[in-house]
Amino acid sequence: MASRLRALWNDKAVVHRTTVAVIFTAIVAVIFRYCFFDARDPSKCGALMNEGYWLDAPGPSDIGPPNQWQPSGCMLHPYKPKEISTCLEGRRVVFAGDSTIRQVFWAMARKLDPKIEMKGEKHADITVDRSGVKLQFYWDPFMNGTSAIKELKRLEKQSSQRPAIMLLGTGLWFARFESSNPLKPWKDRIDAVVANMNTARKSTDLTHDDFALLSPVPVPVWERLSEDRRKAMKPETVDEMNQYLMQLSHLHGLEVAWAFNRMTEGVPQAYESSGLHVLDSIAEKQAETLLNLRCNAELQQKYPYDRTCCNKYELPNWQQWAILVTVLAMLPVMSYLRTKAQNEGTKTPKWVPSENILSALLIFGFSLVFCFYADRTQVFNKLHKSYTNGSFLLLIFLTAVAGFTTLKKSSQTANDQPFLFRDQTDEWKGWMQFAILIYHYTGASKVPWIYGFIRVTVASYLFMTGYGHTFYFYKKGDYSFKRIAGVMLRLNLLSCALPYIMKTDYLFYYFAPLVSWWYFIVYFTMRIGKEYNGNTRFLLGKIGASAVIATAITRIPGILEIVFGIVNYIFRTSWDVVEWRFRVFLDMWIVYIGMLVAIAYIKLSDPHSPHHHLISQHRQKAVLISIVSLLLFFLFQTTRETKFIYNAYHPYISWIPILAFITLRNATPNLRNTYSAAFAWIGKCSLETFTLQFHIWLAADTKGLLDFGVMGGSWWGNMVVSTAVFLYTSDAVAGATGVVTAWIMGAAAGSGQRRPEQQQQQQNQGISLLPTVNTNQQAAASQDHGKPQGTVDEDAIQRLREEANARRGTKSSGRNEDGAGWTGLKARCALLLAALWVMNLTYSS
Structure with a gap:
């Protein structure tokens, strides 16, 4: 049985078909659940108004109040003053009722103006006017005044004078001061209010654009009430009032903000301390609920799409429709035609790709569709992140256990592996990727010491970028267009496709643009004067000059602005130069450290070098210095008060823990030759996990979490299910991206399914995100000791080309794909860029 399963796993066609089926089934299952269970509240307005829970609900012994309110299935957007004024400019927001409603009024006023002073008599009307928005409170605890009724009458007219939001609430004053029979007069007043609200709703197209709703009767903390209040107000009276409101809600469609009481229940x-009024922070959550009901659907959204409650996502534009139709209709039709031709023994149409290519396109395409339905529709629920030390540390511990229990010796032939060999760098990428994923999922960015650690992991990736590319260019001397195209396609295929289906932009998925930027810097640094790279002084001088020029371009105001302005004008992009400058400068020199380490290793590992003995002679000193350096670095880093303070130091000190780590990781043969299979596996698809996490593991463009709605809404249950789907998809997309890249490069034109051993060899030899190191130390001078990001194995490409030619009965011409003509690689790349340019020019939001 085990051998049969291994055989099926080695059959990549079976794996591809299974992957397509799994992703497609997941999408269909969740859409089915949405259509049948969420159809009554497709925009989550009802969930926002009626349901929810505290993510950080306090225990019985906790003193502090909760902070993170989670409406069922959607995310509450924290509105800022400018957003409120944009939504409600020139409009009024009306509050009428008792002191509990007045609290919501002042909470709304503080959101509009955080510095506002609460003035006015205790039992009087209040008006606040800020930024073109007028807030009005009518003191009307018995709901018998004329002001509230007049405002309800205004709702009947299509006029700018009608309130954009109207909140009314009463009940506790009846319960306290109508001692004989408080329910009768209260019901009479509520019936009159409901009659006016129904008239307004029937006479206009009043929807959630402008709305009036009632607040439920608050349930006090009875044991905290003063003695006279406790004697006057009875729990059964308040319960009967809320039951009556619920009946009116069912019978007449009365809108009641039940979420207000959900926030205080239990x-x-x-x-x-009075037990009657909520804290200001709770009242602000109630005010935010009103703003999300009114403004989420009105304000034009641009990513991040984090207003997921009561929001109607935009209809797809033509680019999105084109991708959806291609993936959900055209590719399945092609797959059907190929399968039918194979079953009937007929010839497959020429315009249908090979089975291997078609499977890869389906996997890649379904991943894009998955991202769209997950993060641009209400099909999937979205949850707020909730950081706790316990959940973060437990996830780190479980990840470490998985890593240590899968330790193994390298399966390569050499007895002692070289410095930073392939399995080791895959492992390095893998555990860092796990740390980054946990950091994002738990929302740990608020914790300065965790933020600093994650910043070091990003710097480590860029260090490997400089190390691997420098090693390759020095050893191979390959500066061909084919090399550039292969790296750029492999790095950017996913990051370039996602903006069109997700309405984001290329720089949003910042890691691929960042390593692409540094690839070109390393390329030109090594390419200029390449014939003199053997001269150490000349090479070091080039690296130093490159660092000065790159720093000047990044830091001198105006240079990047001009470059980005030209790019944005010609290609119709909207790249943010401020964000890009921050990203680049934060790790400004770590790539050059990687380049220097690569040159140093090449020189010191040469047995003919007079300095060859330095490595073994000073190994113990290096280990001791590394241990001390790590301890001092983390002592310094963990004592920075905020992440902004640490950012000021990071560009200058990030190399310390990185060099210390790689020194300790390679300190002994046993350490060097042992690696974690689990970490190495995730390391092989770290580009895909980093990019896809934005939409199919996290949600709302990383601001929240994707919820599959399984296991009764359990955070841990959803985390396990979503993580399994996310990692499986990332691994499949990594393999599919490599195949599609090779296809564009011209490797698989006309070819059928690759032999499993060829697929495995190509995977081992360099289709990966970051530097891969050849495991044969003796061949390091002639082979790729450090194949960098996005490498495409050219030997495998040639084998596939010859295999395809053999099937066609022809011989390989050995023609370089850099050649001229519309079938050459340069022409294909030009057509691809032209297609992206046309899509940008015709892009519609």
């Missing part, structure tokens, strides 16, 4: 920490 949470005495939400109340002030």
Whole structure:
């Protein structure tokens, strides 16, 4: 049985078909659940108004109030003053009722102006006017005043004078001061209010664009009430009032903000010491609920799409429709035609790609569709992140256990592996990627010491970028267009496709642009005067000059602005130069450290070098210095008060823990030749995990979490299911991207399914995100000791080309794909760029 399973796994066609089926089934299953269970509330307005829970609900012994309110299935957007004024400019927001409604009024006022002073008499009307928005509160605890009724009458007219939001609430004053029978007069007043609200709703197209709703009767903390209040107000009275409101809601469609009471239910920490009024922070969540109901669908969204409650996502533009139709209709039709031709023994149409290519296109395409339905529709629920030390540390511990339990010796032939060999760098990428994923999922960016550690991991990736590319260019001397195209395609295929289906932009997925930027810097640094690269002084001088020029381009105001302005004008992009400058400068010199380490290793590992003995002679000193350096670095880093303070130091000190780590990781043969298979596996698809996490593991463009709605809404249950789907998809997309890249490069034109051993050899020899190191130390001078990001194995390409030619009964011409003509690689790349340019020119939001 085990041998049969291994055989099936080695059959990549079976794996590809299974992957397509799994992703497609996941999408269909969630859409089915959405259509049948969420159809009554497709925009999550009802969930926002009626349901929710505290992610950080306090325990019985906790003193502090909760902070993170989670509406069922969507995310509450924290509105800022400018956003409020944009949504409600020239409009009024009306509040009428008792002191509990007044609290929501002042909470809204503070959101509009955080510095506002609460003035006015205790039992009087109040008006606040800020940034073109007028907030009005009518003191009307018995709901018998004329002001509230007049405002309800205004709702009947299509006029700018009608309130954009109207909140009314009463009940506790009846319960306290109508001692004989408080329910009767309260019901009479509520019936009158409901009649006016129904008239307004029937006479206009009043929807959630402008709305009036009632607040439920607050349930006090009875044991905290003063003695006179406790004697006057009875729990059964308040319960009957809310039951009556619920009946009216069912019978007449009365809109009641039940979420207000959900926020306080079973949470005495939400109340002030009086037991009657909620804390200001709770009232602000109630005000945010009103703003999300009114403004989420009105404000034009640009990523991040984090207003997921009561929001109607935009209809797809033509680029999105084109991708959806191609993936969901055209590619399946091609697959059907190929399968039918194979079953009937007929000839497959020429315009249908090979089975291997078609499977890769389906996997890649379904991943894009998955991203779209997950993060640009209401099909999947979205949750807020919730950081706790316990969840973060537990996930780190479980990841470490998985890494240590899969330790193994390298399966390569050499007895002692070289410095930073392939399995080791894959492992390095893998555990760093796990750390980054946990950091993003738990929302740990608020913790300065964790942020600093993650910044070092990003710098480590860029260090490997400089090391691997420098090693390759020095050893191979290959500066061909084919080499550039292969690296750029492999790095950017996913990051260039996602902006069109997700309405983001290329720089949003910043890692691929960042390593592409540094690839070209390393390329030109090594390419200029390449015939003198053997001269160490000349090479070091070039690296130093490159660092000065790159720093000047990044730091001198105006240079990047001009470059980005030209690019944005010609290619109709909207790249943010401020964000890009921050990303580049944060790791400004770590790539050059990687280049210097590569040159140093090449020189010191040469047995003919007079300095060859330095490595073994000073090994113990290097280990001791590394241990001390790591301890001092983390002591310094963990004592920085904020992440902004640490950022100021990071470009200058990030090399310390990186060099210390690689020194310790390679300190002994046993350490050097042992690696974690689990970490190495995730390291092989780290580009895909980093990019796809934006939409199919996280949600709302990384601001929240994707919820599959399984296991009763359990955070841990959803995390396990979503992680399994996410990692499986990332691994499949990594393999598919490599195949599609090779296809564009001209490797698989006309070819059928590759032999499993060829696929495995290509995977081992360099289709990966970051530097891969050849495991044969004796052949290091002639082979790729450090194949860098996005490498495409050219030997495998040639074998596939010859295989395809053999099937066609021809011989390989050995023609370089850099050649001229519309079938050459340069022409294909030019057509691809032209197609992207046309899509940019015709892009519609």
